[in-house]
Amino acid sequence: MAASGRVRQDEVYRGGIAGRRPAVPTAFPALERRARWAMSRRAYAYVAGGAGSEETVRANRAAFGRLRVVPRMLRGVGERDTSVELFGQRLAHPLLLAPIGALDLVHRRADLAVAEGAAEAGVPMIVSNQAGFPMEEIGPRARTGAGWWFQLYWSTSDDLVDSFLARAETAGAGAVVVTLDTTVLGWRPRDLDLGHLPFARGLGIAQYTSDPVFARLARETAAGPRRASPRPTPAAVRTLVEISRHHPGRFADNLRSPLPRAAVETFLRVYSRPTLGWDDIATLRSRTRLPIVLKGVLHPDDARRALDAGVDGVLVSNHGGRQVDGSVASLDALPGVVEAVDGRAPVLLDSGVRSGSDVARALALGATAVCLGRPFAYGLALAGAAGVAQVTRDVLAELDLTLALAGARTPADLELAPFATTEPGVPTPR
Incomplete structure (x- = not known):
């Protein structure tokens, strides 16, 4: 059973009696504003920025805005269950921390603090290939919680790819997540303008x-x-x-x-191979014993081909809008990928996720689990490991309360209604 969101609420309100407030803001807009002031210009530009005009960043958010929860009453959902099984491990929560590179820009302890925060919140982290510390130092801290996965950028050196995979196995990773959408770096004006x-x-x-x-x-x-x-x-x-x-x-x-x-x-x-192709992916099964997840899948045909290549799961992602300006939103692509996979493998989602309500909607659309990105990075900037843990726990609490108030015992019970938006912030029923 998932920990009740009321437990988190009570913790905050009881702390308030003694004059204690949450270490970081509990809603994303305030969280981002506070983090922007705490971070350097370069750090904020790197974490917050997207590709080109950042149309894809906005599309990711708009996709959630077009999908609304329909609460149902009197269903007796005193307990909710959000647990999920991924690659033989039963997780209490359907949430992971997405891989974010160069977090040493954000906090001096970078990925070490993220691992400690993830462990405290009871969720796995996906250790970035572009981390500020080696996986052998990050892994033990994450293992005190729900464990960790390793993200792989496919290098131009096959020897280096094999070395990373071998190290991840030895260090205790639970899976390898191969990022497909960064064979070259996207056009990111916020970083470019700062050189x-x-x-x-x-x-x-x-x-x-x-x-x-x-x-x-x-x-x-x-x-x-x-x-x-x-x-x-x-x-x-x-x-x-x-x-x-x-x-x-x-x-x-x-x-x-x-x-x-x-x-x-x-x-x-x-660091990255522009010529990466399906023939390379087909060799993965002989390179590692770890479960393989392909990250960056947005088209149903690519999902089918991934399963044909022997991978164990797909992650629907547009890299948080950081690679292709004008890309399809991840949430919009999710139903087609779920249908193509047809229950044969887990389907995860990232990009645009800001809250527990977002997580609930993605799960109701068929995602097996959801990855959280920028919010935990802002928590890291403001309060280190404690900030990561609080942001993660807050998202999980809101997920639980969203289900309770919508009359859903599990995310699959949640009812959704599509909305069209005629102007920013004004939803109109279809």
Whole structure:
């Protein structure tokens, strides 16, 4: 059984009697506003930004706005059940924390704090391939809760892909999530206008700098022909210092060594494979024993082909609107993918999820589980692990209360009605 949302409410209201308030705002708009002031310009632009004019970011939210809950009365739903089974593990909640890279921009403990917050809230986290700490350090903290999965960006080096997969197995990951929609980086004006890519400054590449295959590739880069160094400027010096600070080893040694800069150059060269195809995906089953989830599936035919390739699940996602401007919203794509999969594998969803009510609607449309992204990153910015835990628990509490008030014992019992929007914020029944 899911923990009652009333438990979370009582905790907050009883704390209020003693003058205690939640560590972070409990509704997303206030949460984002507070986090924006707490984060650097670069950090906020990276987390909040989307591709192009950010039409897809808005479409993700609009899709939830077009789908309304129809509460039913007097159904005696004193207890709700939101538990779900994923790859042999029974989870109390149908929620995971989505992989977000470069969280060392947001908080100094980055993914370590996320793992601790996820564990406290009792949900799995998907450890980013672009994390600020190695998976071997993140995993033990996540395992104290519901465990963790590993996200894979398919590198141009097959040896590096195999090394990541082997490390994830050894470190105790519960599944591998292969991101398909970032074979090249999307056009992101917020970052471009600041001239800022965190990975070019040594952030978010700890999975790489901790990897023996990548270390070999970086040494080869360092030993190869040297690029002409740009004219030293104060900004260039600050970047070198930042790269050296985030590279493994002693800071003073890193300042004198070519390896930190070679690691960044190597990462930018190998991190993603533009030529990735279905033939590559078909090799995964022989590369790992872990359950395989493909992330970025938006078309029913791609979902069918994924199952034909032997994967174990699909994640309906447009990368939070960060890759293709004008893309179909993830929630709009969900029903077609669910129909194509036809119960043969779990179907997860991310992109645009901001609340427990959003989670409830996605589950009612057929998602097996839902991944939460930007909200927990803002909680991290404001209060570290405690902020991640609170944001996650608040979403779960609202999910439970939404079901209770709608007369649904499980998400499958929830009744939905489609709405068309004639102007922003004004829903009209179809």
